Amino acid sequence: MTAPLPAFGAPPGRAPVIVGVGGHVPPNVVTNDDLVARLDTSDEWIRTRTGIAARHVVTPGTATSDLAVEAGRKALKSAQDAQVDAVVLATTTPDHPCPATAPAVAGRLGLTGVPAFDVAAVCTGFLYALATGAGFLASGLAERVLVIAADAFTTIVDPADRGTAVIFADGAGAVVLKAGDADEPGALNSVVLGSDGELSDLISVPAGGSRQRSTGLPPEPGDEYFHMAGRATYRHAVERMTAAARQSLAGTGWAPEDVDRFASHQANARILEAVAERLGIGPERRLSNIEHVGNTGGASIPLLLAQKSADGELKAGDRVLLTAFGGGLAWGAATLTWPEL
Ligand code: ACO
8 A cells, every 4th residue: 555755854955845836727618508418418417426517628729738838837937937947747638649748848938958758647647746846856856847737638538428528628737846945835745646557447548559559450439538437436536535645644744634725636526525524624625626627637736726826715824635546546645835926
């Protein structure tokens, strides 16, 4: 089972500290009624089963990098310094199978020359990318890292699959990390990451990778799309996020009542309510934007942080618990105190 990584007890001055945040969604809004017009579903079913009323969806010609650049630009502006030494991009929907999307994003942000690469951990991608960026700082490979999570998730969802088409949406979020002190506001505390590849079939895009391509045969119809065993995934999501969150809290030395803001991956409103209830975190301490943005994959946590920081629901000094779960299976959790931005 997952063990908390040693708290970033990096050498003095090398702890990962958030100093900027930014989020972006494409302007095109798709409401539940828009989906009802083409799917066997209802506004009532979608709202009660997922908590979603509307979501933002890319229009033809917009790719993941376009969303990532916008979020990255805002995070760099929020950090009041456009220079970083590395760019890490978490995505499940890269612009192309090859090359990675991060170098193009870095180039468009005026960061040509810095190391830039993608991280693939589906809906937990942001936490994995955050830990990767923290490692660059702790090792001295970088002083400042731009960590972005972006997904044009609707580009891999089967528009005719009512089980996934009503949930997934598009967006991006980003943070700037600097090397700083472990007790500074914005410093990441205990980070927990885990995976279980024996359950990889619960969430997958069967075609398009070497497994299918090596057969030399065309993909089976529909295999190019995202598949999810919704009910089984739901159960694992609740169990894994709750366990990871408990481990991260224990690693930080916080009790659930010490948490001011719970910022979970916005998978489904019922999932985040179930996790928060198990942890003993009441509704007034839960951050949520799923009603208006849906499940934006890896982007969901940094997009939530950016929106809630901007509207004042997330304030400097708030003790924040993050947790995520998704395909892989992969999951994670982390704690931090929100900085003045
Ligand atoms: N509209 C109307 N009815 C529907 C819809 C829909 N959009 N979708 C499914 N149904 C029906 C089903 O056919 C089923 O009907 P039946 O009982 O006659 O067979 C019934 O509703 C219940 O279906 P369930 O799949 O059991 O519905 P559930 O309440 O579990 O909700 C959902 C489905 C929303 C997909 C939920 O299971 C879920 O959110 N799962 C987890 C999502 C998640 O966390 N994913 C991981 C992170 S995301 C990532 O990694 C990319």
